[in-house]
Amino acid sequence: MKEMNRPRHIWYFLFAFLGGIAVSLLDFAAQLAGISRQDLEVLTFGNFITGTLITLVFIWFIFRRKNWARIVYTVLTVLSLPFAGVAIARELDGDWIGAISSGTQVVLALASIVFLFTRPSREWFSASQQSPGGDDLKATPQK
Numbered sequence: 001m002k003e004m005n006r007p008r009h010i011w012y013f014l015f016a017f018l019g020g021i022a023v024s025l026l027d028f029a030a031q032l033a034g035i036s037r038q039d040l041e042v043l044t045f046g047n048f049i050t051g052t053l054i055t056l057v058f059i060w061f062i063f064r065r066k067n068w069a070r071i072v073y074t075v076l077t078v079l080s081l082p083f084a085g086v087a088i089a090r091e092l093d094g095d096w097i098g099a100i101s102s103g104t105q106v107v108l109a110l111a112s113i114v115f116l117f118t119r120p121s122r123e124w125f126s127a128s129q130q131s132p133g134g135d136d137l138k139a140t141p142q143k
Contacts, residue, residue, distance in 0.1 A: 004127050007120035010063070016112035017059065020105045024048060027101035062116070065128030070116050077109050 028045060058076075061069030084106045091099035115121060 004124055006063070007118075007124050009115040009118045009121045010124065013062070013112045013115035013121075014059065016108045016115060017055070020108040020112070021052060023101050023104045023108070027098060030097050030101075065125055067125045067129065070125060074113050074116065077113055080109075081106065 028048070055073070058069045058073045062073065084102060088099050088102045088106070091102060
């Protein structure tokens, strides 16, 4: 059976996810510097670390072509959207940096999901279900 390289869209998914982390870290730095009006909470940063680590596990499985990880990642991301909406609405009362940061993270999270379900990504995941091992660990993006 023909082995498929990882499609570009899987890499775009990773870049969108990492972009969301970068925006979150910039927002945290703004809070530390006192630029952002949002209260700095250790619990919030702890939740960020925990969520990021759990998501990295899903990313590892997604890169190993596990379709269930793609589905669970999508469900968890969609379930988090109402909470993000509440946070953005609260931040709009005066913390524009936080609101822009949260909005950007939501857009990047939604983009990461879209990249996981494009035609090349779907074909890549479905090919893994047809192959005996189901793993394609090649690290080169498809051109």
